[in-house]
Amino acid sequence: MAHIVIIGAGLGGMPMAYEMKELARPGDRVTVVSNAPTFHFVPSNPWVAVNWRKRDDIEFPVAEYLGRKGIEFTSAGAKRVHPEKNQVELGDGTLLDYDFLVVATGPRLAFDEVEGLGPEHHTQSVCHVDHAIAAGSAWEDFVKKPGPIVVGAVQGASCYGPAYEFAFIMDTDLRRRKIRDRVPMTFVTAEPYIGHLGLGGVGDSKTLLESAMRDRDIKWICNAKTTRVEAGKMFVTEHDDMGREKRTHELPFGFSMMLPAFKGVDAVIGIEGLVNPRGFVLIDEHQRNPKYRNIYAVGVCVAIPPVEVTPVPTGAPKTGFMIESMVTATAHNIRAVLDGREPDEKATWNALCLADFGDTGVAFVALPQIPPRNVNWFSEGRWVHLAKVAFEKYFIRKMKKGTSEPVYERLVMHALGIRKLKSPD
Numbered sequence: 506m507a508h509i510v511i512i513g514a515g516l517g518g519m520p521m522a523y524e525m526k527e528l529a530r531p532g533d534r535v536t537v538v539s540n541a542p543t544f545h546f547v548p549s550n551p552w553v554a555v556n557w558r559k560r561d562d563i564e565f566p567v568a569e570y571l572g573r574k575g576i577e578f579t580s581a582g583a584k585r586v587h588p589e590k591n592q593v594e595l596g597d598g599t600l601l602d603y604d605f606l607v608v609a610t611g612p613r614l615a616f617d618e619v620e621g622l623g624p625e626h627h628t629q630s631v632c633h634v635d636h637a638i639a640a641g642s643a644w645e646d647f648v649k650k651p652g653p654i655v656v657g658a659v660q661g662a663s664c665y666g667p668a669y670e671f672a673f674i675m676d677t678d679l680r681r682r683k684i685r686d687r688v689p690m691t692f693v694t695a696e697p698y699i700g701h702l703g704l705g706g707v708g709d710s711k712t713l714l715e716s717a718m719r720d721r722d723i724k725w726i727c728n729a730k731t732t733r734v735e736a737g738k739m740f741v742t743e744h745d746d747m748g749r750e751k752r753t754h755e756l757p758f759g760f761s762m763m764l765p766a767f768k769g770v771d772a773v774i775g776i777e778g779l780v781n782p783r784g785f786v787l788i789d790e791h792q793r794n795p796k797y798r799n800i801y802a803v804g805v806c807v808a809i810p811p812v813e814v815t816p817v818p819t820g821a822p823k824t825g826f827m828i829e830s831m832v833t834a835t836a837h838n839i840r841a842v843l844d845g846r847e848p849d850e851k852a853t854w855n856a857l858c859l860a861d862f863g864d865t866g867v868a869f870v871a872l873p874q875i876p877p878r879n880v881n882w883f884s885e886g887r888w889v890h891l892a893k894v895a896f897e898k899y900f901i902r903k904m905k906k907g908t909s910e911p912v913y914e915r916l917v918m919h920a921l922g923i924r925k926l927k928s929p930d
C-alpha cells in the first residue's frame with residue numbers, strides 16, 4: 506500500500522487531500538503536513554484587512570475535518586524535503602517516509618527583496634491572514650488620521666488581482682466613512698499597463714480597470730520598480746516601454762499595502778532538479794517533477810513562465826480555477842501510477858479572476874491563460890461582489906465537508922453558459 510504525503514493545507518493542499526483520498530485505493534494512506542493547524546481562505550484576506558471579516562469567519566482548524574475522511578494530519582511543518590530518500594524532514598525533527606509527495610506549500614513571500622517592504626517594516630500585506638489582521642489594526646488607526654495611500658504590487662509580483670481588489674475595497678470603505686476626500690490614492694504596479702494582471706490583459710481589462718480607477722480617483726504608475734520604503738514614504742522608479750528609467754517618485758503615505766514577489770519555500774529551495782532558481786517546483790504537463798517522478802506539485806508553488814516579457818519583470822498568476830484543475834489532474838495521475846499506468850491527465854490552465862470592489866466588481870475568464878485565447882470574457886456588476894461572498898462561504902463549507910467537486914469550474918461554466926472545459930490540446 507502507498508503513503509501519499511501532501512505538504513500544505515491551503516487552497517491547493519486541502520482539496521488535494523480530499524480528492525486524493527477519494528481516488529486512492531483502500532489501504533493507501535494520505536497525510537497532510539502543514540506548518541499551521543488551520544486552513545484560511547486567502548481570497549478573503551482583503552476583507553479582513555479593512556475589518557469587514559473577522560479571522561474566525563475565514564479560518565478553521567483542519568485536523569478534525571481531515572480526520573473524518575481518514576486523512577492523517579500534522580502541523581509540524583516541512584523543514585526539508587529529501588527526495589533521494591523519499592522523506593520529508595518535519596519541523597519537530599521527525600522523518601516522514603512517502604511513496605508519493607505532493608508539494609502544495611504556496612509561496613514564500615519575498616518582502617526581503619525590497620528594503621523596507623512588508624509587515625515587519627513599513628507596508629501592510631494581505632497575503633496571509635496574520636498580515637491581514639495586522640493590516641486591519643493599522644487601518645483603524647489610519648481612518649482616525651487619514652492621509653495618502655499607496656497600494657499595488659512590486660517588481661516580480663505575479664498576483665495582481667488582489668492589489669486592484671484591495672485598492673477598490675479601501676476606496677469603498679473610505680467612501681462609506683465619508684472621508685474619501687481626505688485620502689489621495691496611488692496605485693503602483695510593475696505591470697506595463699493597468700489591467701495587464703500578469704496575463705497580457707484579459708479581453709478589455711485595460712479599459713475597464715482604467716475606467717474604474719478614474720471613476721474612483723485612483724492615480725496610477727505602471728512599469729514601476731519599488732526601490733525602497735521608509736516609514737511613510739515609498740521610493741519608486743518608473744520605466745518606459747523599453748525598460749529604461751523614466752522618472753523617480755517619492756510617494757508619501759499614511760497607509761500602504763504592496764504585494765511582494767513570490768519564491769518557493771525553504772523546504773525545497775535549492776534542490777537540484779526539483780525546483781527552478783527561485784524555488785518553484787518544476788513539473789511536466791502531468792504535474793509531475795521530471796527528475797523525482799514520485800513528486801508532484803499544485804498551486805502557487807509550481808514553476809510556470811511569465812505570459813510575456815514586460816519592461817519591469819512580472820510573473821503569471823496562479824489562481825484558484827487553475828489550481829483546482831492541477832489538483833484533479835494530480836490525483837488522477839497518482840492513481841494511474843498506483844494502477845501501473847502512465848499519468849495522462851492535464852490541468853486546464855485557465856484563469857478566472859473575480860475582483861471585488863466592495864460593492865460591485867469585475868470578473869475575467871481567460872481560456873487558456875496564455876494568449877491567443879479561445880475565450881476572453883469579462884463582466885462587471887454587483888453580481889461579482891455577491892458571487893464572491895457566496896463563493897467564500899461555499900468553499901469553506903466544502904473544505905469542512907470534505908467533498909471534491911470542482912467549484913471554480915462550476916462557477917465559470919455557469920458564467921459562460923458552457924458545458925465542458927477542455928485542456929489546452
Ligand SMILES: Cc1cc2nc3c(=O)[nH]c(=O)nc-3n(C[C@H](O)[C@H](O)[C@H](O)COP(=O)(O)OP(=O)(O)OC[C@H]3O[C@@H](n4cnc5c(N)ncnc54)[C@H](O)[C@@H]3O)c2cc1C
Nearest residue numbers: 513514515516517539540547548583610611804805824825
Ligand atoms: C490576497 C490574495 C487574494 C487572492 N484572491 C484570489 C481570488 O480571489 N481568486 C483566485 O482564483 N485566486 C486568488 N488568489 C490566488 C491563489 O488562489 C491563492 O494564493 C491561493 O491561496 C493559492 O493556493 P496555494 O494552495 O498554492 O497556497 P496557500 O493557499 O497559500 O496554501 C499554502 C499552504 O502551505 C502551508 N505551508 C507553507 N509552508 C509550509 C511548510 N514549510 N510546511 C508545511 N506547510 C507549509 C501554508 O500554511 C498553507 O497551508 C489570491 C492570492 C492572494 C495572495
